Amino acid sequence: MIIKKCLGCGIELQCEDKNKEGFVPEEKLWMQENLLCQRCYKIKNYGQNLTNNFSSEDYRKEVLQSVKKSDIILPIFDIIDFEGSFTDEVLDYLRDYNSVVLINKIDLLPDFIHPTEISNWVKARLAEEGIVPDDIAFVSAKNKYGVNGIIRKINNIFKNKKVRATILGVSNVGKSSIINLLLKDDRITTSKYSGTTLKSINNKVPDTQITIVDTPGLIPVGRVSDLISVESGLKLVPAGEISRKTFKLEENQVFMFDVFCRFKILEANSGYKTIFSAYSSKNVKFHVTHQERVSDLLKGDFFQILSKNEKERYFENKFVTKVIEVKENEELVIAGLGWINVKRGTLKVEIVYPEAVKVVVREAIFKSKKN
Numbered sequence: 448m449i450i451k452k453c454l455g456c457g458i459e460l461q462c463e464d465k466n467k468e469g470f471v472p473e474e475k476l477w478m479q480e481n482l483l484c485q486r487c488y489k490i491k492n493y494g495q496n497l498t499n500n501f502s503s504e505d506y507r508k509e510v511l512q513s514v515k516k517s518d519i520i521l522p523i524f525d526i527i528d529f530e531g532s533f534t535d536e537v538l539d540y541l542r543d544y545n546s547v548v549l550i551n552k553i554d555l556l557p558d559f560i561h562p563t564e565i566s567n568w569v570k571a572r573l574a575e576e577g578i579v580p581d582d583i584a585f586v587s588a589k590n591k592y593g594v595n596g597i598i599r600k601i602n603n604i605f606k607n608k609k610v611r612a613t614i615l616g617v618s619n620v621g622k623s624s625i626i627n628l629l630l631k632d633d634r635i636t637t638s639k640y641s642g643t644t645l646k647s648i649n650n651k652v653p654d655t656q657i658t659i660v661d662t663p664g665l666i667p668v669g670r671v672s673d674l675i676s677v678e679s680g681l682k683l684v685p686a687g688e689i690s691r692k693t694f695k696l697e698e699n700q701v702f703m704f705d706v707f708c709r710f711k712i713l714e715a716n717s718g719y720k721t722i723f724s725a726y727s728s729k730n731v732k733f734h735v736t737h738q739e740r741v742s743d744l745l746k747g748d749f750f751q752i753l754s755k756n757e758k759e760r761y762f763e764n765k766f767v768t769k770v771i772e773v774k775e776n777e778e779l780v781i782a783g784l785g786w787i788n789v790k791r792g793t794l795k796v797e798i799v800y801p802e803a804v805k806v807v808v809r810e811a812i813f814k815s816k817k818n
Contacts, residue, residue, distance in 0.1 A: 451476065451501060452646070453483055454481050454482060454483055454635075454648075455483045455484070455491065455634065455635060455643075456484065456489030456622070456644050456645045456648070457644060457645055457647055457661070458470055458484055458645045459646070459647030460476055460482060464808075465485065465818045467500075467613050467664060468484065468486065468499050468500065468501075468645060469484045470485045471483075471484055471485060477715065481598075481787075484633065487500070487643075499645060500560055501645055504667040505663075506664065506665060506666060506773070506816065507536065507665065509646060509647055509663050510615055510647075510662045510663060511710045513613045513615075513660050513662050513805065514615065516611060516613075517544065517609060517610050517611050517612065518545070518605065518610045518612065518613050518614060519545045519546060519547065519581070519601065519605075519611075519612040519613075520540055520541070520545070520546045520612070520613050520614075521546070521547055521548075521612055521614045521615070522540065522546060522548055522549065522615050522616055523550075523560065523615070523616035523621055523622055524537075524548065524549070524551070524569070524612075524616065524620070525551055525552055525620050525621070526550050526552050526555070527552045527555050527556070527684075527685060528670065528672075528684075529572075529780075530782040530807055531667055531670040531672075531723050531782040531783045532571070532616060532617045532618060536665050537615065537616060538578065541578045541580065542577065542578055545604070546580045546581055547582045547583070547584055547600050548573070548580045548582070548583045549583075549584050549585075549614075550565065550569060550584070551586050551620060551621040551625070552587060552589070553565065553586065553587055553593070553686050554587040554589065554592065555687070555688055555689050556812075557688060557691060557813075558688075560812060562585060564602055564812065564813060565585070565653075565812060566585075567581060568582055568810070571582065571810065581600075582600045582604070583815050584600055586621075587627060588621040588628065594625070594628045597625075598629070598652065598655055598657065601657055605654060609622055609656045609658075609808050609817055610656060610658070611658045612657055612660065613647075613659075614626060614660065614662060615665070615681060616664065616665065617664055617665050617666070617667040618663075618665065618667065620664065622661060622662070623635040623643065623644055623661055626650065626661045629652050630650050630652060630653065630654060630659070630730075631661055633651070635650075635661055644661055644662065644663045644685065646663070647660050647662050647663075648660065648661040657679075663760050668781025668816050669783070669805030670782045670784075670801070670804070670805070671708070671781060671782065671784040671801070671804050672684070672783035672784070673783060674761060674764060674803065674804070675753065675757060676757060679752055679757060680783075682728060682731075682752050683727070683728050683730070683731065683732040683752075683783060683784060683785075685727075685729065686729075689726050689727065689728070689785075690726065690727055690728060690729040690731070691725070692725050692733055693722060693723070693790070694722070694723055694724075694725065694733075694735065695720040695721070696721065696723075696735060697720065698713070698714065699711060700712050700735055700736070701737060701741055702725070702733070702734075702735055702787075703726070703732075703733070703734040703735070703741070703750075704733065704784055704785060705733075705734075705750045706745055706752070706753060706758060707731075707761075707781070707800075708784065708804070709741065709798070709799050710797060710798035711738060711796060711797045712795070712796060713770065713796060714795040719791070720788065720792070720794065721792035721793065721794045722790045722791040722792065723773075723787045723790060723794060724787065726786050726787070726788065727785030728785070729787075729808075731784070731785060732750055732751075732752075734749070734750075745758075745762075754793075764801040764802070764803060766799055766800065766802065767799070767800065767801075767802045767805075768797060768798070769798055769800075769806070770793045770795070770796070770797050770798075771806075771808060772793060772794070773789050773794040773795075773796070773808055774789065775789050775790070775796075775808070776788075776789065776790075776814040777804070777808055777810060778808070778810070778811045778812070779807075780806065780807050780808075780809060781798075781805075781806055782804060782805035783804070788811050788812075788813065
C-alpha cells in the first residue's frame with residue numbers, strides 16, 4: 448500500500464475519518480499527488496485552524512527522531528523574543544550535534560545595533576551554556592534576507608557533499624517560513640497557530656546536495672504570549688521595527704508593560720535618575736504612574752490589547768512579586784513581551800508578573816558607549 452503524506456504538515460494522509468489528522472476525500476487521495484490534508488487546506492486558504500490530538504511529548508519524539516538522522520542541525524532563535532526561544536530542549540541538541548545557529552527577525556532590531564554586536568552577544572550566550580556552534584547566520588523570513596548565507600555556510604562545512612540538515616526550534620519561531628524560502632516554494636504550511644507542522648518533512652534544496660528537514664515546533668513555556676489568545680498574542684509580536692522608548696523614573700513610580708506586568712522603582716540613584724529604554728511591540732502600551740493608580744488602570748479600558756473577558760482570564764493566573772536589581776548595560780527581560788535596557792545607573796525594582804512567565808536579567812545586546 449502506498450503511503451502519502453501531507454505536503455504542508457507531513458502527516459500521513461487518510462480518507463476514513465474526517466475528524467482525525469491527515470484527512471482528504473477518498474477520490475483525491477488515490478487520484479492526486481502533492482496533496483494537503485483538510486487541516487492544512489483550511490489554514491492556507493481560510494486562516495482556519497483545526498485542533499489536533501498531538502501532545503508536547505509527541506512533538507518532542509518527532510524532533511528527536513529527525514535530529515538523530517541529521518548531519519547538522521539548524522536551531523532557530525528569535526532575536527526579539529530570545530529568552531522565549533532559548534529553551535533547554537534546543538540547547539541540549541546544540542551540545543550534542545554540529546550546528547549552524549539561525550537568528551531570525553534581525554530586521555526588527557533598531558538600525559543602530561550592528562550585526563557584529565549581535566553575533567558576539569549570541570556567541571557569549573551560547574558559551575555560557577558550554578556551546579560553540581559551527582557558525583551563526585542572520586535571517587529574516589519576512590524580508591527574505593540571509594537564506595543564501597545558510598546554504599553557503601552548510602556547504603563550507605561539508606564541502607558540497609550530501610547533507611541532511613534539520614531545522615528545529617519552538618513553535619512560531621519561523622521554521623517553516625525559512626524552509627519555504629530555501630525551497631523557493633510556499634509548500635510548507637505556515638500560520639499564526641502553534642503546532643501547524645505535525646510530522647517531519649524532508650525536501651531537497653534546489654541546485655544543492657542539501658536535504659532540509661522541517662520539524663514540529665517544540666512547545667515552549669514561560670512566554671506572556673502563551674497565556675492569552677492567539678489573536679491577542681500576535682499583537683505582542685512586532686510587525687515592523689520594535690518599539691523603543693526611554694524613561695527616567697523616580698523612586699516609587701510604577702512602570703507598566705501594558706496590563707501584562709509592572710514594576711515599582713525601589714531605590715533612586717543619588718544625584719541622578721536611572722535611564723532605561725523599554726522595547727516591545729508597538730501595540731504594547733508603556734505607562735508610568737503611581738501605585739494608587741495601578742488598580743484602576745488595570746480594571747479600566749486604558750490598556751486595550753486584551754478584551755474585558757480576556758483580561759479577567761489573564762488575571763486568574765498566579766502572580767508573584769520579586770525584587771530585582773538591574774545594573775547599567777544589563778537588561779530585564781519578560782519572555783514573550785519585551786525587555787528594558789538600563790543605560791545609566793542601577794535599577795532596583797519590585798516587579799509583579801505571572802508566575803508561569805520567564806523573567807531574567809541578562810547582559811545587554813547593545814551597550815551604552817562611555818564618553
